[in-house]
Amino acid sequence: MRRALAMEFRKIRRRNVWMIVAALILVQLLWCLWGIRSMDDHDLTQGWMYFLYQFPLLNSIMMPVIAAVVASRLSDIEHKGQTLKLLNTVMPAGRLFSAKFICGALYMLAAVLLQIIVMVAVGCLVGFAGSPPFDKFFCYFLSTTAVNLTVLILQQVLSLLFRNQMIALTTGIIGSFAGLFILYFPKNLARYLLWGYYGVLMFVGMDWDRATRITDFYYVPIDRTGVITLALVFAAIFVIGRTLFVRKEI
Amino acid sequence: MSDIITTTGLCKQYGKVLRVKDLDLKVPEGIVYGFLGPNGAGKTTTMKMILGLARPTAGTIAVFGKPVGSRNRLAILRDVGSLIESPSYYGHLTGTENLRIFCALKGVPDADIGRVLKIVRLENQKEKKVSHYSMGMKQRLGLACALLGSPRLLILDEPTNGLDPAGMQEMRELIRSLPQQYGMTVMVSSHLLGEIDQIAENVGIIRRGELVFQGGLSALHEKSRTNIAIRTQNNEAAAKTLAEQGVACQPEENYLLLPRLSDNELAGHIARLFEGNIGVVRIEERRKSLEDIFLELTGTAVSL
Numbered sequence: 001m002r003r004a005l006a007m008e009f010r011k012i013r014r015r016n017v018w019m020i021v022a023a024l025i026l027v028q029l030l031w032c033l034w035g036i037r038s039m040d041d042h043d044l045t046q047g048w049m050y051f052l053y054q055f056p057l058l059n060s061i062m063m064p065v066i067a068a069v070v071a072s073r074l075s076d077i078e079h080k081g082q083t084l085k086l087l088n089t090v091m092p093a094g095r096l097f098s099a100k101f102i103c104g105a106l107y108m109l110a111a112v113l114l115q116i117i118v119m120v121a122v123g124c125l126v127g128f129a130g131s132p133p134f135d136k137f138f139c140y141f142l143s144t145t146a147v148n149l150t151v152l153i154l155q156q157v158l159s160l161l162f163r164n165q166m167i168a169l170t171t172g173i174i175g176s177f178a179g180l181f182i183l184y185f186p187k188n189l190a191r192y193l194l195w196g197y198y199g200v201l202m203f204v205g206m207d208w209d210r211a212t213r214i215t216d217f218y219y220v221p222i223d224r225t226g227v228i229t230l231a232l233v234f235a236a237i238f239v240i241g242r243t244l245f246v247r248k249e250i
Numbered sequence: 251m252s253d254i255i256t257t258t259g260l261c262k263q264y265g266k267v268l269r270v271k272d273l274d275l276k277v278p279e280g281i282v283y284g285f286l287g288p289n290g291a292g293k294t295t296t297m298k299m300i301l302g303l304a305r306p307t308a309g310t311i312a313v314f315g316k317p318v319g320s321r322n323r324l325a326i327l328r329d330v331g332s333l334i335e336s337p338s339y340y341g342h343l344t345g346t347e348n349l350r351i352f353c354a355l356k357g358v359p360d361a362d363i364g365r366v367l368k369i370v371r372l373e374n375q376k377e378k379k380v381s382h383y384s385m386g387m388k389q390r391l392g393l394a395c396a397l398l399g400s401p402r403l404l405i406l407d408e409p410t411n412g413l414d415p416a417g418m419q420e421m422r423e424l425i426r427s428l429p430q431q432y433g434m435t436v437m438v439s440s441h442l443l444g445e446i447d448q449i450a451e452n453v454g455i456i457r458r459g460e461l462v463f464q465g466g467l468s469a470l471h472e473k474s475r476t477n478i479a480i481r482t483q484n485n486e487a488a489a490k491t492l493a494e495q496g497v498a499c500q501p502e503e504n505y506l507l508l509p510r511l512s513d514n515e516l517a518g519h520i521a522r523l524f525e526g527n528i529g530v531v532r533i534e535e536r537r538k539s540l541e542d543i544f545l546e547l548t549g550t551a552v553s554l
Contacts, residue, residue, distance in 0.1 A: 007351050014342050077340055081380075086338035086395065089301050089327045090355045249304045 004091060004099035008074065012103070017073050021111045024066050028058055028115060032122045039126065042214065047128030049217035051119045052140055053204040059144060060179035060198035066111065067152040068159075068172020070104050075159035075168075085250045093246045101156055101238075108148040112141055136203070139222060143201035146227065150194060150234040151175065157241030161248065191226065194233060200226040252315070254279040254403055254435045255300060260309035262295050262459075269295050271459040273309070277437050277452070280429050284450030284467070285439040288548055292459040293439040294335060297407050300437075301332055313403065328356070331401040333409055337392025341381030345372055345391055348380055349398065358399035366394040369424070386417040393424070404428065406438045410445060422449050443544045457548040474538045478508040478516060481532035488528050495519060505532070 035054060036047070043050065078084050087096055120132045158168035179195030190196030200223055207216045255277035262270040270292040277283045287293050298304040300311055302323040311318045313326050339348050349363045367373045370390040375383065380391060389412060396404055409425065410418040426449045428434045440446050446453055446467075453470060455463040463470065482488040485506055492499050492508070497519060499506040511519070516533075523530055 003354060007354055010347070010351055010354075011340055011343070013347070077342070081339045081341055082336055083338040083340065085298075085301075085303055085334050086332070086352070087355070088303055089330070089332055090324070090352065092324065250298070 001095060001099060001102075004095050005102050008099050008103035011077055012074060015073055015077070017070060017107055018110075020066055020069050020073070021107055021114070024062055024111055025114045025118060027062070028055070029118050029122070031058060032118060036122065036126050044127060045129040046215075046217045047123055047126065048119075048130070048133050048136070049204050049219070051123060052136055053202070053206055053217055055115060055119065055140070056144065056198045056202045057183065059147075060183060060195060061176055063111075063144075063148055063198065064151055064175035064179055064195050065172050067104075067108060067148060068155045068169050068175070070107050071152055071155035071159045072165045072168050074100050074104050075156060076165050078160070079163045079165075088250060093248075094242055097156075097160070097242045097245050100160070101153060104152050104156060105149055108152055109145060112144045112148065115144075116141060136219070139203055143203070143222065143227075144198070146230055146234070147194075147197045147201060150197070150230055150237065153234060153237045153241060154194065157237060157244070160245050161241075187223075191229065197226060197230055201230070252279050253277060254314060255437065256312045256315075257296075257300070258310045258312075260296065260299060260311065261307045262292070262299060262304060263307040268307075269459050270299070270306075273456070273459070273461050274464075275454055275461065276464065277435065277454075279435050280433065281451040282425060282429060282436045282438060282449050284446030284453040285437060285456065286443060286446045286453055286544070287439075287441065287456035289441050291441075291456045291548070293441075293456060294407050295459075296456070297332075297334060297405050297437070297439060301327065301330070301334070301405060303334070328399075329401050330403045330405060331396030331398065332405040332407075333389075333392045333396045334405070334407045336411070337388045338395070339380045339388060339391055342379060344379055345376040345383070345394075348391065349395060352395050353398055356399050362398055362400075366397045369397060370394045385412040386414065389413060389417070389421070393421070400432060400434075402434060404434055404436045404438075406436060408439055408441070410440070410442075418445070425449050443540060447540060455544070455547050462547045470540065470543060473543050474540055476510050477536045477538070478511055479505040479532070479534045479536050480508060480520075480530060481505050482523060483529040483531060487526065488523055488530075491522055491526050491528065492519060495522060505534075507536070 032051070039047065078087070116137050119137070123132060155168055155172060158171055159165060162168065175195040178193055179198055182190045182193050182196035183199045187200060190200050203220055203222045205218050205220045207218070253276045255275060257273050257275040260270055260273040261268060273296060285293050295304060299306050300313065302318065314329065316322065316326060318326055345367070346363060349366070350360060353360050353363060367376055370393050372387060372390055372394060375387060380388065383391065389409065393409060396406070406425065410421050413421060422445060425436055425438055428436050438449065450467055452465065453463070453467050454461055479502070481504055485501060485504070489499055489501065489506055497508060499508045520530055520533070
């Protein structure tokens with residue numbers, strides 16, 4: 001498996017997959033800087049919670065597209081060069097599927113880690129009250145990665161099974177819109193949509209007082225049902241997708 | 251000479267159409283085996299089944315004397331190189347980078363890259379991105395990839411597709427040299443009879459998924475022997491007279507086809523016909539070309 005994974009990285013040399021992650025981080029950094037430009041003392045005391053509330057919202061718009069592009073960049077090289085018929089004679093198709101997923105997952109993992117670095121760096125620079133809540137960031141890391149990887153595996157299955165990458169990319173874009181709009185609906189509805197899980201697994205709530213126009217953030221327990229459902233969805237997509245890929249005749 | 255590939259009752263069905271029917275192939279070791287058939291006859295499907303890229307609907311496949319199953323397929327294929335339909339490559343990588351990836355996956359040392367590039371004469375283009383290669387160069391890279399690790403068996407599907415005449419000739423010479431120089435067995439498919447005639451020793455001809463001929467190319471040439479055609483004023487009476495002399499003849503249009511005869515024998519038979527007052531108006535020598543035989547076997551016009 002290690003060799004197969006190393007080959008995945010060798011294959012995407014000069015494909016600049018990291019630029020997709022870099023673009024995401026840059027946009028989110030700019031968003032952060034825009035959000036903190038006029039923070040008063042009250043806002044600064046709730047700065048960390050503000051970020052942990054804002055980033056899942058940003059992720060539900062951006063991450064589905066990022067996952068779609070990463071999965072497509074990793075998979076379309078096999079379609080373009082018609083390499084699957086050669087790869088299937090030198091390695092098990094299941095191993096190729098897993099290696100590709102791990103490769104893509106590392107990029108998605110790097111994206112979340114960089115987000116946390118941006119949040120901590122900007123927060124410290126601006127002077128948010130208290131030290132960074134690393135336990136909450138760890139929670140953010142786990143929940144965001146869980147949704148990211150589930151979206152990524154769906155995108156990878158589509159990108160590998162369909163030669164035409166427009167199918168996968170369109171799904172990514174639809175997911176991005178769906179993830180955004182589902183936030184306006186009750187949480188229970190979001191549970192039925194994979195892209196809604198960026199919102200479902202949020203652990204920071206917000207109260208906006210119409211009269212005082214003051215926003216208050218507060219921590220809520222993480223949605224355990226959501227976590228279990230997501231894990232099951234991930235396992236189902238992985239197993240079904242991998243089986244379809246392995247059984248596919250070339 | 252043992253058989254390196256054996257298939258028994260191999261069938262492949264797509265939807266309701268049986269694309270390959272009861273194929274019993276026998277590819278002897280150490281030769282170039284030509285797999286000939288018109289476009290869409292089932293050559294690629296058969297080769298894909300041998301490589302495990304498509305699952306047979308029925309029948310068995312044995313390579314190196316071992317039955318190929320899903321468990322031992324990759325172990326067997328470790329000693330098989332293949333080039334199916336068109337070359338496989340990563341266009342954004344150089345020739346060397348491509349070969350390095352397949353070397354690692356095949357478990358072949360990188361040192362082999364120089365050797366295979368030399369065989370296909372791509373040493374000077376190895377640092378160029380493959381997307382900038384010509385079709386012929388891509389095809390040669392595909393062959394280089396198949397040659398990595400000096401496999402015992404090469405399965406090449408229409409390897410001269412897309413090549414210019416000079417490239418085609420070069421590829422044919424290279425394929426022909428592989429059994430002698432490297433002890434490989436090559437199974438090569440083509441829809442070009444002339445091509446197979448140039449490179450193969452054994453041939454299998456497939457038509458609509460069915461094997462219509464298998465054997466040495468010399469046996470196919472043997473079928474192209476000369477016939478004598480005669481036309482008389484009464485072919486029926488002539489056939490009777492000839493039959494009495496022990497000459498079997500077949501009527502064909504307005505002619506009678508006689509087997510190959512020596513000049514003296516033929517002169518004697520013709521004299522008998524004159525004696526029986528049967529006027530002989532034409533005597534022709536007919537030779538069936540290899541193309542005629544291919545046409546007869548496949549029922550399809552031959553491409554040359």
